Amino acid sequence: MTAGPLSAPAASASLQEWLTYLESIHPQSIDMGLERVARVAASADVLEPAPLVITVSGTNGKGSTVCYLETILQTAGYTTGVYTSPHIVEYRERVRINGQELTNSAHTEAFAVIEKARKNTSLTYFEFGTLAALWLMKANKPDVVILEVGLGGRLDAVNCVDADVAVITSIGIDHIAFLGNNREQIGREKAGIARTDKPLICGEASPTASIVETADRVGAKLWQVGRDFHRNEKADSWSYRSQYTQLNDLPLTKLPIINASTAIAAIEQLPLPVTLSAIREGIAKAALPGRMQTDSYKNCEILLDVAHNPQAAAYACQYLDKFYPKHKVFAVVGMLSDKDHSGVVKALSSRVCDWYLGSLSEPRGETSGQLAVKAKLPNESCHLFDSVEHAFCEAVQAAEQYQANNGKALVFGFGSFYTVARITAHLKGV
Template identity: 80%
Template structure:
């Protein structure tokens, strides 16, 4: 694959100049395969970013699982490096060292180092950023690196690093152009992050056979939720149980509980002692922007979530039913064109009373006109807008009118990372 000709910015250039350069560096946004990125990783010396590495793949729940791992290990006194994607507001969100984002200048140094190491090897934006994140972590030598897989697993750039513990959170139908259109094949791709002789933690309640088959073929030791570790939820607490561990009176988290238990199962496989108090503290502290993120505007409650596939939408529906049972839901939606619009809308149809659809102008962004058709929504309860911001403003106005006369209202924005980013910016007056 030929590189698009362009001169690299200087090490004194701005972060934005480098990001613009990365966007133009490769002919494709996504180019699955490890040969190119592994070669550059070896040249850059970034294949061992920490003493221990946890790699996390899955359709949903990757971000919250990574967050639980980070907060629990931090509470236990260990140093961490974290890589996630995509970002919501700014690029620096993608890398955290010891729970802190790094300044622009550090990212620029990392980009410059990878540019020197790649020797004209063509890299995508994601591949370049992944290698830069590994370089940043390597300079700090954290106790544990926690790496979120971007897409798939087996052929994802993150998989150039050998995981000491691999995690598969869930299997759903998404990114079918790259991963296949059935759960068995997607499970095969996700489980490709496992390594021989190392643990593979599966937090999928209904796992595909391909996960166990992959673990056996690779020689990884599979730990399966419902078989090797369990959770029990109570009204005001929950418990975790495995063959060697029993944890009681754990605090109910802000993020999905299933991913908290998956994170604990992964931590059990590390050669690091972690106390019950650290686990409790880490669970309490875990939160993420864009994951059931609460806010208020003009007296109206707002909830934002990046849910963009049916599996995530089902969780969102249950969350709304549990925490907002008396609210009239005004749904603000913006989605990409390659998502399951009808599946997402159907999962939330019993919760949303009115739909405010906004067009997304980003790459692969869907128009509101197409979204209402693809999602098979009732036209009498849908309102279409040229942007997510306009849709959100209209939903807030309608919610205010409802709340003045009839009861509680909630504006729920979801459908894409772009949607949450746009609403966040709107709320900040950007």
């Protein structure tokens, strides 16, 4: 006999008690569709969380685009509410009001409200958390809410809210079990966030026909990179141009500049004045945990990124070439079973000298042995470990030895949010 769902905690219960409860109340971790979540959103009165809403979808670049939007708008003097997923270390990272995380009790209060509003409607962990985040946004009354789509777009819980500006960052092959196995199918799902007579900003350099078709069918105002807005990168700065403005000498950051230009294009569509100085300063402030995150450990340089598909891995390779051209790279990798392991490894093979693979015990986690086989790594450069933490420690030791005798070394951890979370926790001594 299997146990049924837990009883709902009290509003005063701990955040962990609530999160455990959220994991128990729906038979599937992912259940695409808007009917259930929209019904509860209406009951909880969270369908309009702020005067202005921006929704951000895409395969890669969602988090950095959200970050650029957030820092630019805050610098311009506007209050923001941000919802992203998944988190790196703790759940509270998913909701930010004016750049600040909220208390545990704020989250549990929101969970209690959604629990009452849902009545007998079953919600997944993500759906419940999304609705609670929308409630928190509305309660804090920001000027602009920025919502990151969790998976796809059309059927994602975030899409129950009608955005004033919709953004698609990029289209790559990922989550094929839910979104399709080619760019056209995935593009169609991502474009499901488009709304009639509202701007749809596309930062995808080669947009799929399905995105254009969806925008036409819905009646959205498609703004396309390379056509309606442009960027030009130099060695020490970059510029942005559209029919509205020309911005020169913009600062470079660790986050992809293509996503900064996409964020500026989205801001141009808002009925809010934003100065050039706010854009420049906001871009310079942009930084995001788990996205080209730098650290040091035992005299070793550490770089962490949540890259887990070939497109993101290719960007990581370019980043290593640009910022670590003379470093020998020791990779620490943990991945989920449904990813393109060989594609990720191939994209980084020109820069990585040794691979330290760690098993992930999380749902869909791959063992290091399975990952080595699927990634088709050569035995002489592949080292297998029972955990990401163990793999990380061994990679650091190897990097230290190399530095003592040869030159510069970098330990680069990537492959999953779980991988970055485990290494981050280890660095913090958690």
